[in-house]
Amino acid sequence: MNKISKIGMSALCGSLAAISAASAGTLDVTGTAEATWTSVSNGVTGNPIGMNTGLTFKGSGELDGGQTFSVTIAQTDKLAYSSANITLNTNSLGTFVLSSAEGGQGIGGYDDNMPRAWEEVWDTAIATNANFQKGVGSSTNISWKSPVVLGSSIQIAYAPDNDGAQNDNKAVSGSASDAFGAGWDVVLDFGAGRPVNFFLGGSRTDQTDYKKSDQGLQNTRDVHEEAVVGLQFSFGPLQAGGQISAERLATQSKDATEYYGNTSWGVAFNVSDDLSISYSEAKHLQTKSKVSSATTSGDGSALTPKSWMRGDSIQVAYTIGGVALKYAQTKYDNTGFSFVGQAPKESRIVAVSLAF
Numbered sequence: 001m002n003k004i005s006k007i008g009m010s011a012l013c014g015s016l017a018a019i020s021a022a023s024a025g026t027l028d029v030t031g032t033a034e035a036t037w038t039s040v041s042n043g044v045t046g047n048p049i050g051m052n053t054g055l056t057f058k059g060s061g062e063l064d065g066g067q068t069f070s071v072t073i074a075q076t077d078k079l080a081y082s083s084a085n086i087t088l089n090t091n092s093l094g095t096f097v098l099s100s101a102e103g104g105q106g107i108g109g110y111d112d113n114m115p116r117a118w119e120e121v122w123d124t125a126i127a128t129n130a131n132f133q134k135g136v137g138s139s140t141n142i143s144w145k146s147p148v149v150l151g152s153s154i155q156i157a158y159a160p161d162n163d164g165a166q167n168d169n170k171a172v173s174g175s176a177s178d179a180f181g182a183g184w185d186v187v188l189d190f191g192a193g194r195p196v197n198f199f200l201g202g203s204r205t206d207q208t209d210y211k212k213s214d215q216g217l218q219n220t221r222d223v224h225e226e227a228v229v230g231l232q233f234s235f236g237p238l239q240a241g242g243q244i245s246a247e248r249l250a251t252q253s254k255d256a257t258e259y260y261g262n263t264s265w266g267v268a269f270n271v272s273d274d275l276s277i278s279y280s281e282a283k284h285l286q287t288k289s290k291v292s293s294a295t296t297s298g299d300g301s302a303l304t305p306k307s308w309m310r311g312d313s314i315q316v317a318y319t320i321g322g323v324a325l326k327y328a329q330t331k332y333d334n335t336g337f338s339f340v341g342q343a344p345k346e347s348r349i350v351a352v353s354l355a356f
Contacts, residue, residue, distance in 0.1 A: 025061030033354045038125045041346040052076070067091055074101075095145045099157075100166040101137070106157030106185025107201040107228050107245075108137020114266035115232065115239035117278040117315040117326070118351075121264065124313055124330040125347040129337055130284040131260040133226040133245040135185040135203030138164045139173075143185075151194045157185040162205045180224065181206030197232040197241075224249060237270040261285035274319045281312045286337045307337040324353040 036050040060070040068089045083101030090096070099105045111132040112120045122130050136159035143157035162183030165173035187201035203226040230243025242265035249258055266280030285308050311332035318325045328349045334342050 025059055027057065027059040029055060029057055031055045031356050033356075034351055036349055036351045038347065038349045040125055042343045043345065065091060092147065094147050094153075097143045097145070098140075099137075099143060100140045102134075102166075104137055105141055105143040106137045106155065107133055107135040107187055107203050107226060108185075110187065110199055110201055110228050110230065110243075111245065112243070112262075112264055112282070113199070113230060113232070114241050114243060114264050114280055115268035115278060116266050116280050116313075117268055117276045117317040118328055119313075119315070121280050121282040121311045121313045121330060122284075122332075124328045125349055126311070126330060126332045126335060126345050128284070128309060128311070128332060128335045130262065130282075130309065131247065131286075132262065133203070133228055133247050133260075135201070135226055136162050136183040136205070137185070138162075138166075139183070140166050141183075148192070151192055152188075152190040153192070155185075155187040155189070157187075159183045179207055183224075195234045197234075198230070199243075200229045202227045239266075239268045239270075241266060257286060257288050259285070259287040261287075276317050278315045279312070280315075281310070283308060283310045284337075307334060309334040309337055322355045324351075324355070326351040326353065 031054060033053045034051065036052075038048050038050060039045055055075045057073045057075075058070060060068060062068050070087045070089075071085065072087070073084045083104060084099075085101055085104065086098040088096045097105060102108070111134060112122075114120075122128050136157050139159040139162045141157050141159040141162075143155060145155040146153050160182055161173060162180045163173050164180075167173055183203060183205035185201060185203045187199065190198045192199075205224040207222055207224050225248045226246070228243065228245040230241060232239065232241030243263070245262045247260040249256075249260075262282065262284050264280065264282040266278055268276055268278035270276045309332060311330060313328055313330040315328045316326070326349070328347070328351075330348075331344060331346045333344050335345055336342060
């Protein structure tokens with residue numbers, strides 16, 4: 001009996017130790033609240049007052065040998081789940097991330113990295129149909145980032161089925177998209193955080209299982225391809241940069257989109273530690289097929305540019321402690337890729353942001 005009691009006590013102590021080790025670490029909570037006043041020309045404004053609140057939970061801990069892990073969960077307005085990452089930082093093998101965040105890993109983290117005082121040109125209250133290159137970032141994915149050497153790194157991201165689904169625990173995406181199979185992203189980032197930063201990335205997604213021919217689409221290639229390249233400069237308080245991204249869809253039918261492209265550039269000036277101003281532009285291209293039917297194959301010569309849209313934005317941001325005052329004035333031409341009935345649209349936003 002004594003031996004059995006000792007064994008039981010030892011097992012219990014071991015269990016308690018395991019529970020204690022499993023709960024070691026910290027959990028921090030940060031939040032934001034933002035109020036806006038928005039006006040948009042050539043449209044119905046209605047009530048111009050808007051508000052958004054959000055919370056971010058970040059837990060972290062340490063393994064034996066100094067390696068660290070963390071989990072980040074972001075919740076947008078009204079406690080809507082938005083993104084989550086589980087990260088393992090190793091001592092010498094780089095960083096591994098399990099991500100369920102829209103555009104967080106791979107080329108999705110580089111869809112528009114141009115200098116700005118506040119928001120991207122296309123995210124200033126004017127509705128557009130702009131398409132951005134996300135790679136596997138829109139699907140639950142696993143990524144690895146190499147150790148940073150002289151400010152440079154390589155990142156590889158993989159999604160077993162790049163269908164745009166972000167699965168819950170013990171869940172699968174099923175037939176969320178019969179078109180897409182496995183996807184891979186590779187990103188080279190040279191000089192991140194340094195006076196000159198160059199990044200280059202590509203994404204390939206298998207489409208050999210395309211099953212949408214009944215919808216008038218034809219698989220003309222076996223991969224869906226995306227790419228992005230950009231360059232940024234920092235000269236003291238001045239930042240400038242430009243980038244190009246493109247996407248080739250592996251489907252073809254009459255009037256179906258074959259290619260998307262985006263170009264953007266921006267200049268930001270930090271007047272002081274609290275005040276910054278910027279000017280930025282973005283242009284979006286769309287190319288459609290003009291083949292006669294869904295059963296007509298093509299070599300690319302039957303393509304015609306459909307249209308483009310262009311926007312520019314002037315922005316100012318001023319920070320006082322945990323409060324930020326922001327202003328954006330934006331103009332867009334040809335929203336929706338259609339000149340028919342598309343008058344230029346302008347927006348003005350005044351925002352007050354609180355961080356806690």
